[in-house]
Amino acid sequence: MPSLAPLRFRLNGHPAEVPAEAARILLDLLREDLHLTGTKRGCDLGTCGCCTVLVDGRPTLSCLTLARLVEGRSVTTIEGISPPQGLSPLQRAFVETGATQCGFCTPGFVVTATALLRDHPHPTREEILRAISGNLCRCTGYTKIVEAIETAAGGGA
Amino acid sequence: MAEPTTSEYRLIGQRVPYVEGPLKVTGRAEYTDDIQRPGTLVGRLLRSPWPHARLRAVDVSAARALPGVFAVLTGERYPTTFGVLPITHDETAIAVDKARYIGDIIAAVAATDERTAERALALIRFDAEPLPEYADPRGGTDRVPEPIHSRGLNGSNIQKEVVQHFGDVDAAFARAAHSVRVRGNFAGVTHAFTEPLVTIAESTPDGRLTVWSATQVPHYLHRSLSEVLGIPMHRIRVIKPEVGGGFGGKSDPLPHEIACAALALETGRPVKLLVDREDVFYTNHGRHPTQNEVRIATDADGQILAYDIEALIDGGAWSSFGTVTTYYNGVLSMGPYRVPNFRYRGRRVYTTKPPSGAMRAHGGTNIRYSIEVALDQLAERAHLDPFDLRERNALPPNSTTVNQFRITSTSFRKCLAAARAKSGWDRKFRQLPYGRGVGLGCGFYISGSNSPIHFTPVMPQSTVHLKVDMDGGIAAHSMQADIGQGSNTLLALIVAEVLGVDIERVHVQRVDSDVSPVDLGSYSSRVTFMMGNAARSAAEKIRAELLTAAAELTGRPVDEMQVGHERYFSRVDPEVGVTFLEALHRAMARSGALVASGSFNTSPLGGTFKGARAGTAPAYSFAAYVAELEVDVETGVYQVETVWAAFDCGRALNRLAVEGQIEGSVHMGLGQVMGEAMNYRGTRLMNPSLLEYKIPMPQQMPKVEILLVGDDDPEGPFGAKEAGEGPLIATLPAVGNALYDAVGVRFTDLPITPDKVLKGIDQRRQEGRPWKGA
Numbered sequence: 001m002p003s004l005a006p007l008r009f010r011l012n013g014h015p016a017e018v019p020a021e022a023a024r025i026l027l028d029l030l031r032e033d034l035h036l037t038g039t040k041r042g043c044d045l046g047t048c049g050c051c052t053v054l055v056d057g058r059p060t061l062s063c064l065t066l067a068r069l070v071e072g073r074s075v076t077t078i079e080g081i082s083p084p085q086g087l088s089p090l091q092r093a094f095v096e097t098g099a100t101q102c103g104f105c106t107p108g109f110v111v112t113a114t115a116l117l118r119d120h121p122h123p124t125r126e127e128i129l130r131a132i133s134g135n136l137c138r139c140t141g142y143t144k145i146v147e148a149i150e151t152a153a154g155g156g157a
Numbered sequence: 158m159a160e161p162t163t164s165e166y167r168l169i170g171q172r173v174p175y176v177e178g179p180l181k182v183t184g185r186a187e188y189t190d191d192i193q194r195p196g197t198l199v200g201r202l203l204r205s206p207w208p209h210a211r212l213r214a215v216d217v218s219a220a221r222a223l224p225g226v227f228a229v230l231t232g233e234r235y236p237t238t239f240g241v242l243p244i245t246h247d248e249t250a251i252a253v254d255k256a257r258y259i260g261d262i263i264a265a266v267a268a269t270d271e272r273t274a275e276r277a278l279a280l281i282r283f284d285a286e287p288l289p290e291y292a293d294p295r296g297g298t299d300r301v302p303e304p305i306h307s308r309g310l311n312g313s314n315i316q317k318e319v320v321q322h323f324g325d326v327d328a329a330f331a332r333a334a335h336s337v338r339v340r341g342n343f344a345g346v347t348h349a350f351t352e353p354l355v356t357i358a359e360s361t362p363d364g365r366l367t368v369w370s371a372t373q374v375p376h377y378l379h380r381s382l383s384e385v386l387g388i389p390m391h392r393i394r395v396i397k398p399e400v401g402g403g404f405g406g407k408s409d410p411l412p413h414e415i416a417c418a419a420l421a422l423e424t425g426r427p428v429k430l431l432v433d434r435e436d437v438f439y440t441n442h443g444r445h446p447t448q449n450e451v452r453i454a455t456d457a458d459g460q461i462l463a464y465d466i467e468a469l470i471d472g473g474a475w476s477s478f479g480t481v482t483t484y485y486n487g488v489l490s491m492g493p494y495r496v497p498n499f500r501y502r503g504r505r506v507y508t509t510k511p512p513s514g515a516m517r518a519h520g521g522t523n524i525r526y527s528i529e530v531a532l533d534q535l536a537e538r539a540h541l542d543p544f545d546l547r548e549r550n551a552l553p554p555n556s557t558t559v560n561q562f563r564i565t566s567t568s569f570r571k572c573l574a575a576a577r578a579k580s581g582w583d584r585k586f587r588q589l590p591y592g593r594g595v596g597l598g599c600g601f602y603i604s605g606s607n608s609p610i611h612f613t614p615v616m617p618q619s620t621v622h623l624k625v626d627m628d629g630g631i632a633a634h635s636m637q638a639d640i641g642q643g644s645n646t647l648l649a650l651i652v653a654e655v656l657g658v659d660i661e662r663v664h665v666q667r668v669d670s671d672v673s674p675v676d677l678g679s680y681s682s683r684v685t686f687m688m689g690n691a692a693r694s695a696a697e698k699i700r701a702e703l704l705t706a707a708a709e710l711t712g713r714p715v716d717e718m719q720v721g722h723e724r725y726f727s728r729v730d731p732e733v734g735v736t737f738l739e740a741l742h743r744a745m746a747r748s749g750a751l752v753a754s755g756s757f758n759t760s761p762l763g764g765t766f767k768g769a770r771a772g773t774a775p776a777y778s779f780a781a782y783v784a785e786l787e788v789d790v791e792t793g794v795y796q797v798e799t800v801w802a803a804f805d806c807g808r809a810l811n812r813l814a815v816e817g818q819i820e821g822s823v824h825m826g827l828g829q830v831m832g833e834a835m836n837y838r839g840t841r842l843m844n845p846s847l848l849e850y851k852i853p854m855p856q857q858m859p860k861v862e863i864l865l866v867g868d869d870d871p872e873g874p875f876g877a878k879e880a881g882e883g884p885l886i887a888t889l890p891a892v893g894n895a896l897y898d899a900v901g902v903r904f905t906d907l908p909i910t911p912d913k914v915l916k917g918i919d920q921r922r923q924e925g926r927p928w929k930g931a
């Protein structure tokens with residue numbers, strides 16, 4: 001029988017304790033066990049970025065991460081990034097510039113860009129492009145996504 | 158980019174953020190896979206490892222016996238055929254008798270969890286006899302030993318052949334001053350939406366079946382479920398949650414959706430069936446691999462005399478939209494130029510590969526590339542600027558094409574003028590240094606298909622219901638399917654505009670066949686035009702009631718009352734007025750909540766010959782794009798730096814959404830011209846992942862200068878036409894022709910990858926044809 005020892009980590013700022021077998025994938029744990037469905041499953045193969053979460057503040061593909069690896073660490077999902085009421089400045093910029101169309105890639109982009117702006121409050125266009133190059137969007141052509149990140153950087157400083 | 162709009166409208170023409178945007182950016186928007194019904198079983202599909210095989214016997218006993226397995230289904234349980242077009246039903250939910258491509262569904266399982274389901278699949282034993290595989294459509298045009306479908310033409314694998322001739326093409330070529338021939342070859346491309354295919358189905362003891370699915374066309378899914386499962390439509394409820402992109406790939410009723418529902422019926426439990434990314438590639442229904450040949454003749458002044466077109470289209474295993482595809486590859490060349498003589502022969506041939514279907518700018522993309530490249534060559538022959546050649550041939554407004562398409566509005570000439578001026582064409586074309594180039598490509602697309610796919614019973618193409626209750630909120634229902642293009646926002650925008658209220662009052666309801674009136678869904682770029690008109694008509698009915706109530710309250714005649722912002726007032730005496738809520742509550746005294754239904758239908762268009770309806774549309778979009786690019790002549794790598802996209806979508810109702818559609822279309826078009834391809838070795842798909850099937854990176858995205866120049870369309874809602882698919886088409890030839898300007902090589906084999914660019918340059922040098930001094 002697979003072991004179901006509890007996994008302890010910080011989830012969106014709160015201590016969490018979840019039974020998880022050794023092979024459990026972080027994305028499955030978040031979506032299936034914890035019902036945090038804001039993190040999306042686009043490919044399950046590390047190729048789309050829809051499943052991006054922050055592990056100790058770093059953008060991480062949760063579909064490629066064994067849940068066991070976050071033992072004792074801190075995980076932030078899109079739910080943890082969103083304020084209890086309203087939107088973060090970056091989220092507001094995404095809405096207002098039209099950086100979200102179908103929206104399926106959006107949580108991944110918001111998570112990635114949140115980390116970027118935390119580390120580089122005024123990123124260059126190059127830095128933005130590099131930061132989002134692991135996130136696929138098929139709807140927007142990236143134009144308005146880059147614009148949204150620039151807007152948030154300009155306005156939120 | 159924001160140009161202030163001065164217009165008679167308050168919201169129409171503004172940049173209106175998506176109404177559901179806040180839910181999407183916080184991860185709170187609910188997609189199908191986010192729905193968790195208690196007691197849900199996991200559905201899994203077994204797919205054929207054979208490209209073509211007769212399925213003789215199957216043993217599912219071991220799979221059924223596995224603890225945790227609730228159902229194992231094979232094809233004969235639901236053998237009724239279906240398909241998106243009623244005339245070509247050739248699919249089954251699960252293969253019956255034969256498997257027709259690697260990836261064809263041959264069994265379905267429902268089990269308590271993923272691992273058990275996978276184990277059950279591994280225990281299913283087939284006795285299969287391999288049959289000849291057909292990778293190349295050229296090998297299927299004559300009688301074949303083992304046709305893929307019995308309905309192929311005269312024992313061949315031809316699914317559909319279209320032959321059309323208008324005027325006298327041979328006579329036109331005989332008197333032509335110039336003529337060119339372009340042979341295009343186009344690899345298949347696929348939608349690559351980010352949300353995988355997924356369906357949940359649940360059958361309940363009240364005799365009902367509920368299906369949640371990532372679909373663009375909930376109504377056709379509803380019909381197909383009913384037909385295949387033998388359940389009347391009113392006992393089936395189809396719900397479309399948020400959909401993560403479609404681009405045509407979620408517009409066929411798909412076999413996994415029906416298989417999932419069948420598993421739910423079998424087990425009495427909810428079943429979720431998530432198609433993994435690899436299998437999304439096998440499901441495909443993307444743009445057809447195509448070979449075409451275009452001959453164009455002009456007189457000495459560059460006036461087009463005739464088109465002579467052939468297309469050989471690789472259909473893959475099923476018909477899907479193929480009959481439409483076969484027509485479109487010919488008839489969508491009827492604009493944006495006047496073509497007095499036209500001949501077309503198109504054949505779509507089944508192969509034992511994943512099915513092709515409808516993908517953004519369906520049927521109009523590949524043929525347009527070859528035509529626009531041919532026109533570029535003709536301009537060169539006739540010593541004309543490519544803009545002048547096109548200008549001279551532009552279809553005039555309010556005209557009829559040789560195959561009897563009705564053209565009403567066209568701002569194509571304005572598109573040409575804007576693209577030419579803004580791109581600086583006259584000082585760049587043939588004048589930029591070697592390796593740098595500009596190219597022109599133009600576009601033409603239907604704004605909705607005039608004939609619905611299903612025409613029984615006769616009913617409007619779109620219906621919208623509104624309910625306004627005492628809280629002042631307005632519920633809007635319609636089966637129009639927002640798949641990210643912004644149609645929910647458009648619905649809210651139109652209702653708010655007509656009623657004069659804030660857009661926040663309008664609550665667009667999730668598509669649910671129990672409460673949403675039928676709209677045929679998101680395909681053929683029909684939603685803005687058709688749902689927009691239906692929404693307007695419904696809102697005008699509510700407005701009439703509110704204005705009557707306002708007249709009663711103010712004691713003024715109703716025809717004196719006018720709509721303001723959240724208020725209705727006398728145009729004679731603007732101080733005299735009532736608020737929206739006051740008018741609403743007065744109107745409700747009579748009837749309770751205000752309800753209204755609006756609908757839109759097309760009137761008959763087109764000729765009476767066979768196939769005359771294909772390509773008829775209530776309006777058409779037009780485009781002229783200039784691409785500027787730089788080629789690294791040592792590596793063949795090129796970067797498209799700017800695309801000037803002049804587009805005629807009539808009046809842009811939501812500028813933000815239109816811009817998004819154009820930018821996304823340019824990105825998708827660039828993918829097809831620069832690198833995307835479904836790569837096959839024989840019939841085996843070699844790159845079924847987003848790592849190997851590469852869409853353009855953010856770094857490859859050019860600057861897109863959007864030039865919206867359309868005049869109002871006479872029949873579109875507030876003058877609008879489509880902007881969802883047409884904007885893709887012109888991208889490809891603009892890039893192809895810019896490459897020619899840059900390095901002097903004609904590329905007609907897509908995608909144009911760097912190795913082809915290098916080879917082309919080498920060949921030109923070997924032929925001793927210098928270009929721009931190199």
Ligand code: FES
Nearest residue numbers: 044046048049063
């Ligand atoms: S789901 Fe993790 S990268 Fe695609």
Ligand code: FES
Nearest residue numbers: 101102137138139
């Ligand atoms: S908004 Fe649809 S994939 Fe990005």
